[in-house]
Amino acid sequence: MITASNLEVRVGARQLLSPASFRVGPGDKVGLVGRNGAGKTTLTKILAGESLPATGSVSTSGSIGYLPQDPRTGDLEVLARDRILSARGLDDVVRRLRAAEKAMASADDETRDKAMRRYERAEADLHAAGGYAAESEAARIAANLGLPDRVLGQPLGTLSGGQRRRVELARILFAQAETLLLDEPTNHLDADSIVWLRDFLKSYPGGVIMISHDVGLLEETATRVFHLDANRAEIDVYNVGWKAYLTQRETDERRRKRERANAEKKASQLVDQANRMRAKATKAAAAQQMLKRAEKLLASLEDERAHDKVARIAFPKPAPCGKTPLTAEELSKSYGSLEVFTDVDLAIDRGSRVVVLGLNGAGKTTLLRVLSGLERPDTGSVLPGHGLKLGYYAQEHETLDIDRTVLENMKSAAPDLNDTDARKVLGSFLFTGDDADKPARVLSGGEKTRLALATLVVSAANVLLLDEPTNNLDPASRTEVLNAIRSYTGAVVLVTHDDGAVEALEPERVLLLPDGVEDLWSADYADLISLA
Ligand SMILES: Nc1ncnc2c1ncn2[C@@H]1O[C@H](COP(=O)(O)OP(=O)(O)OP(=O)(O)O)[C@@H](O)[C@H]1O
Ligand SMILES: [Mg+2]
Numbered sequence: 001m002i003t004a005s006n007l008e009v010r011v012g013a014r015q016l017l018s019p020a021s022f023r024v025g026p027g028d029k030v031g032l033v034g035r036n037g038a039g040k041t042t043l044t045k046i047l048a049g050e051s052l053p054a055t056g057s058v059s060t061s062g063s064i065g066y067l068p069q070d071p072r073t074g075d076l077e078v079l080a081r082d083r084i085l086s087a088r089g090l091d092d093v094v095r096r097l098r099a100a101e102k103a104m105a106s107a108d109d110e111t112r113d114k115a116m117r118r119y120e121r122a123e124a125d126l127h128a129a130g131g132y133a134a135e136s137e138a139a140r141i142a143a144n145l146g147l148p149d150r151v152l153g154q155p156l157g158t159l160s161g162g163q164r165r166r167v168e169l170a171r172i173l174f175a176q177a178e179t180l181l182l183d184e185p186t187n188h189l190d191a192d193s194i195v196w197l198r199d200f201l202k203s204y205p206g207g208v209i210m211i212s213h214d215v216g217l218l219e220e221t222a223t224r225v226f227h228l229d230a231n232r233a234e235i236d237v238y239n240v241g242w243k244a245y246l247t248q249r250e251t252d253e254r255r256r257k258r259e260r261a262n263a264e265k266k267a268s269q270l271v272d273q274a275n276r277m278r279a280k281a282t283k284a285a286a287a288q289q290m291l292k293r294a295e296k297l298l299a300s301l302e303d304e305r306a307h308d309k310v311a312r313i314a315f316p317k318p319a320p321c322g323k324t325p326l327t328a329e330e331l332s333k334s335y336g337s338l339e340v341f342t343d344v345d346l347a348i349d350r351g352s353r354v355v356v357l358g359l360n361g362a363g364k365t366t367l368l369r370v371l372s373g374l375e376r377p378d379t380g381s382v383l384p385g386h387g388l389k390l391g392y393y394a395q396e397h398e399t400l401d402i403d404r405t406v407l408e409n410m411k412s413a414a415p416d417l418n419d420t421d422a423r424k425v426l427g428s429f430l431f432t433g434d435d436a437d438k439p440a441r442v443l444s445g446g447e448k449t450r451l452a453l454a455t456l457v458v459s460a461a462n463v464l465l466l467d468e469p470t471n472n473l474d475p476a477s478r479t480e481v482l483n484a485i486r487s488y489t490g491a492v493v494l495v496t497h498d499d500g501a502v503e504a505l506e507p508e509r510v511l512l513l514p515d516g517v518e519d520l521w522s523a524d525y526a527d528l529i530s531l532a
Pocket of ligand 2: 041
């Protein structure tokens with residue numbers, strides 16, 4: 001159980017949440033929603049006890065399992081399996097068992113005897129912690145989240161960002177914590193895993209707070225919805241499921257709109273009245289008062305309007321280039337003994353549109369990294385054509401330098417850009433004045449996505465490599481990104497499991513991984529997207 005009392009959240013001078021109280025008990029499935037940058041992640045960190053509120057307090061009973069939005073860097077030498085088992089203290093026991101097993105094969109009698117006793121002790125401990133059943137339960141959860149045995153045997157350092165996040169998710173679900181705090185749990189999951197996660201959460205006996213833009217998940221699992229309204233810095237608690245929440249919220253917004261219209265009317269009446277009274281010396285002071293009140297009314301309205309803005313995204317006009325700006329021949333890539341893909345040939349013509357499909361772990365992100373030049377293929381080569389200008393949008397935002405400011409990131413993407421122009425582009429991506437000087441590390445998930453897209457916009461790229469460009473975005477910003485993809489005239493290679501993004505792209509071709517088979521796009525492939 002989590003209880004928040006008069007909890008106030010601030011970052012710097014900005015108030016994200018004015019004092020609020022709420023409670024999340026066992027069996028509550030809370031969907032925490034609100035637009036990008038509203039403060040959902042910041043609030044969740046406080047609930048998880050990882051940072052402190054400005055005022056007020058959080059009290060918790062029982063354990064908490066927290067999945068942060070960004071994959072965490074921990075000990076990279078640890079095996080994925082041990083990381084998951086460590087949630088119930090099982091990693092150590094399993095390691096002792098394996099070591100004892102090995103020693104028991106010794107030819108020396110004394111060593112063997114000692115090992116036998118160690119084995120018995122370890123087995124007793126394993127039994128106490130839930131035994132072999134727990135170990136296989138962990139493996140089952142992992143498999144359902146798209147982490148096969150092979151991956152579980154790898155050290156965390158060798159896993160992709162998405163895989164690391166799934167390991168963390170598996171660890172948290174395995175931990176059987178009393179309350180789960182999940183920040184965008186479906187971001188790196190394929191359709192099968194999402195369906196499984198829904199069912200898991202639905203029947204979870206503990207409390208759950210989930211931040212998600214995945215409507216399917218919210219519809220299926222949420223029993224309550226907390227809407228963090230960035231305009232008013234307030235949490236609106238709706239003790240109903242998702243569909244009912246949507247209707248109630250619409251009613252609320254209509255009411256607020258009416259109230260706003262009334263306030264506007266009132267303000268203009270006050271101004272009229274004041275202007276008439278000003279003429280008379282005896283009424284001048286009263287007139288002044290009225291004007292002040294009108295100003296105050298209007299100022300609060302102005303604030304709300306500024307917040308309701310949506311990023312204006314249009315991808316760059318592509319720089320001129322030859323007929324085929326990018327070609328790849330016989331690309332293969334493996335990590336150790338694991339072959340990710342083999343013999344991929346690809347020719348990207350000017351303005352052509354390709355969507356890359358493949359199950360989790362089929363190497364989509366790796367292929368884009370190879371095409372972008374960030375990673376070298378094991379065999380084959382990437383051949384830049386005449387005039388090629390690549391723009392790469394990385395799923396984990398690794399093209400951003402999180403130690404530098406928003407503005408500095410823009411300028412390293414386009415060194416010729418002056419401050420004024422950089423700020424202008426940032427403005428259309430909703431980064432105003434102070435925001436430009438924030439270090440990129442403090443940005444919210446959606447803001448990082450917006451910044452990464454903004455750096456693409458100033459690059460005049462004629463081939464865009466886009467890896468899950470709609471993750472983390474609130475519905476309004478997502479629509480903007482889709483429109484930008486739709487109207488861009490350069491070439492695009494897109495990796496996504498968002499079928500809206502594929503629709504916007506209107507692909508001509510599809511590349512299927514891991515086999516590297518290329519085909520003309522047809523509606524039959526549409527069914528594959530959400531599986532990919
Ligand atoms: N240390 C900081 N200094 C200044 N601003 C900060 C700091 N930390 C967070 N912010 C700002 O606070 C706001 C809330 O961020 P938060 O990550 O909580 O948003 P969010 O609701 O999770 O958004 P998203 O849906 O994009 O993930 C953002 O505008 C972010 O830039
Ligand atoms: Mg967030």
